[in-house]
Amino acid sequence: MIGIICDSVVDLPVELAERDDVYVVPIMVVLGEKSYREGVEISKSEIADYLDYNFARTSLPSPADVTEAFEAMYSKGYDELLVVNLSSGLSGTYNLFKTIGEQFVSEHHSVKVESIDSLSLSGGIAMLVHKAIRMKERGDSLRVIASDLRSRAGIKNIVYFVLPTLKYLKQSGRIGKLQGSVGEILDVKPIGTINSGGIFTLSGRARGMKKAVEKMVDRLIVAVKGKKVLCLALYHSGNDSDTLALVEWAKRKIISLSETLLTGELSSAILVHGGRGIIGVGALIA
Numbered sequence: 615m616i617g618i619i620c621d622s623v624v625d626l627p628v629e630l631a632e633r634d635d636v637y638v639v640p641i642m643v644v645l646g647e648k649s650y651r652e653g654v655e656i657s658k659s660e661i662a663d664y665l666d667y668n669f670a671r672t673s674l675p676s677p678a679d680v681t682e683a684f685e686a687m688y689s690k691g692y693d694e695l696l697v698v699n700l701s702s703g704l705s706g707t708y709n710l711f712k713t714i715g716e717q718f719v720s721e722h723h724s725v726k727v728e729s730i731d732s733l734s735l736s737g738g739i740a741m742l743v744h745k746a747i748r749m750k751e752r753g754d755s756l757r758v759i760a761s762d763l764r765s766r767a768g769i770k771n772i773v774y775f776v777l778p779t780l781k782y783l784k785q786s787g788r789i790g791k792l793q794g795s796v797g798e799i800l801d802v803k804p805i806g807t808i809n810s811g812g813i814f815t816l817s818g819r820a821r822g823m824k825k826a827v828e829k830m831v832d833r834l835i836v837a838v839k840g841k842k843v844l845c846l847a848l849y850h851s852g853n854d855s856d857t858l859a860l861v862e863w864a865k866r867k868i869i870s871l872s873e874t875l876l877t878g879e880l881s882s883a884i885l886v887h888g889g890r891g892i893i894g895v896g897a898l899i900a
Contacts, residue, residue, distance in 0.1 A: 616750050616759070617692025619683045621675055621707050622652050623700040623883045624732075624739040625849060627876050630747065635692060637683045641707065642673040643882050649673065652882040661882050662852065662890055672883045674710050684718040688725060694756040698730045698743055698763065701812030708732075728760035733768030733812030734896075736884055737847025740876050741898040742771060744845055766898065768810040772837050773847070774817060775806050775894030776826040805830050827860045827893055831867050834895050842900035843872040851880040852890030860893055868895060 615635070620626070622640045631638050640651040645664050650656035664670060687695060697715055699708040708731045715727040732739040742763050749759045780802075803826035807817040817833065820826040846868055850861050869875060880892055 615692050616694045616696060616756050617687040617690070618696045618698065618743060618746060619687060619711070620698045620739065620743060621700055621711070623705075623707070623735055623881045624698065624743060625736040625878055625881050625884075626740050626743060627878050630740070630744065633747075634690070635750075636743075636747075637687050639675045639679050639683045639711075641675050641881070641883050643886060644671045644673055651676075651679070656882070658851075658879065658882050658885060661885055665886070665889055670886045672886055674706055677710065677714060680711055680714045681718070684715065688718075688722060693724055694726045696728050696730065696746055696756060696759060696763075698732055698739060698746070700735055700739065701733045701808065702731045703733065703812035704735060704808075704814065726756055728756055730760060730763045731767065731812065732763075732771075733810070734771050734773055734808050736773070736775075736880055737849045737876055737878075737894060737896045738771050738773040738808060740878075741845045741847050741896060742766065744874070744876060745898060768808075768812055770899045771896070772834065772899065773808050773894065773896040774830045774834055775849075775888075775892055776823065776830050777804050777806065777888045778823055778891035779889050780804065781889070805833070823856070823860060823891065823893075827864060830893070831864050831895060834868065834897060835871070838871060838897045838899055843897050844900055845874045845876065845898040846872045847876045847894070847896035847898075849878055849880050849892075849894045851885045851888065851892040854890065857891045857893065864893065864895060868897075871897065 617635045619637045640654050642649045643652050697711050699711050702708040712729040746759050802819050805818040809815045820829045
């Protein structure tokens with residue numbers, strides 16, 4: 615039987631994350647000197663409150679937790695495992711899962727493992743997992759599913775997101791401190807994307823969240839024009855009224871592009887690097 619293992623940055627909707635054939639391994643969030651399993655030992659609201667006055671960081675999942683995922687799925691009869699992870703260009707998570715998967719196969723010769731570098735994050739990966747589940751349900755083999763996902767990762771998986779503040783990226787060194795300071799003063803909101811190599815890159819910018827979200831949605835619509843859209847994603851962080859209003863506006867603008875729309879809150883890992891109020895959209899194309 616085919617089972618799916620992924621990390622929590624995949625941001626699967628609840629109905630997918632809680633399936634028997636899916637196992638989500640939490641990444642670690644570091645607040646001060648303490649590390650917590652995302653969604654298990656600390657909540658998003660607690661992290662958001664901490665970020666009001668402090669900076670946080672993330673680290674790889676515990677190797678023991680990753681090993682437990684393989685063991686738990688195998689014990690339930692899943693001897694063909696599809697492992698889908700956060701882009702290797704953004705984290706060492708993919709390599710960690712791949713290494714432990716190879717070790718697991720060496721100890722359990724009946725097990726087959728296919729490791730997928732999503733070259734994406736959050737809803738971008740969730741769309742790939744959704745595609746894998748649909749393929750599994752129609753009877754496709756592990757090898758066929760893995761080949762399909764690899765052919766889409768970084769190429770047919772489009773993701774854009776708007777960050778409400780640059781201070782966390784500035785603190786982590788992911789952007790220059792001068793660039794970050796100027797952006798804050800001018801209320802410039804960056805529009806980010808993940809390029810074909812799975813690396814964060816700046817796609818554009820606009821003054822104010824409303825204009826930035828409008829520009830982001832326009833870019834997605836242009837990117838998929840004339841193409842078949844298999845799935846859409848719409849994610850956010852925080853639940854303030856302004857953010858939710860922009861999310862609803864974005865939903866109305868893109869909903870007609872596909873019959874399938876995945877929605878939800880962003881993982882704590884992304885919250886740590888972007889804060890409350892992030893809005894992201896994505897599309898998986900044929």
